Amino acid sequence: MIALLTRDLRLAVRAGGGFGLGLAFFLIVTVLVPFGVGPQTDLLTRIAPGILWIGALLACLLSLDRIFALDWEDGSLDLLATAPLPMEGIVSVKALAHWITTGLPLVLAAPALGVLLNLAGPGYLWLFVSLALGTPALSVIGTFGAALTVGLKRGGLLMSLLVLPLYVPTLIFGAEVARRGAEGLAVQTPLLMLAGISFGVAALLPFASAAVLRINLR
């Protein structure tokens, strides 16, 4: 398991691995929004939590189809399936590797990008907390989508269509935490819901991902 994780991380940082792609996309999206909205700082302050969350979500989506597609193309997925690792473990490790290479940089960069959107003072902490709690759910749900579409040529678009609706609850509660935090309101309820979603999908979805992956390998 650790071998698989270190291999995936090593591949991600080598040329063509796509490390930093999501981060760069996130940066560009959040830089473009003020240009599109115009120099209205109070409006930007109001929409900042939502924009940052949507930006992070789209950046996450961008690299999902790499999770299994590359391993499927070169045949290593077949070999991993016959290796002594349980399939549930493989998909969990893949989701973790995706989070470390995509989600974690987003979480760390988001407060810095909040400045560009004139995020309100208390919002920085809660934006960080909500993304740290919510992005693992995005990776796990995305791994499920990637497992569903593995083996399809040009399956990326279909995967986006499958995954985006599943992202809705995470987005609602994640952005709500950031918004309430920025406005100085109580964040407990959406924060607990967000944590519940993350832990719930991390516990249950790997079984579904492993099942669809087994079917897709046939």
Next chain:
Amino acid sequence: MELTASDLTVARGGVPVLDGVSFALAPGRALVLRGPNGAGKTTLLRTVAGLQPALAGEVSGAGERITYAGHADGLKSMLSVGENLHFWARVFGTEGIGTALSAFNLETLEDRLAGTLSAGQKRRLGLARLMVTGRPVWVLDEPTVSLDTASVALFAEAVRAHLGQGGSALMATHIDLGIPEADDFDVTPYRAQPRAALQDEAFL
């Protein structure tokens, strides 16, 4: 422990391709599947490897004892030869890649990125992976594709060494490897008759 298949029916894309296949593979022996293209050799191997379920019949003695090598080598082009082998050794919980490297004459290439290897060198690396898994049953699908004569000899030697240690090998190949421990198994007589009734078209 023997690898046995009894009355196995395998399907590709829901259509049965081989029907009623039975064989037994004892330790120290190799079984070479023969048959024309499209006969169902790959499907049979994937079923034995547990990558797809059999329509009927059963395989015993496979599961955690086999290692599979298909048409694709499963190499990461951005990892070096040594890193690729170390990864599989760690996944299978074995130590040391030295014997695998020397058996396939890859020592001088250990630090090269796998993506820069030639097709034959990649194949040799893919076959060297079998040795680091430490599994007793090798299930090989056309292992000699893109290998030159010298490499085929290296491969045959590696298989014989593996058989000598009590391992066994089940492979599909079109060439003669010159392995005395190998028996031929022609899959042609087991080709499934087209059975339209098996498909429940009424529900489609």
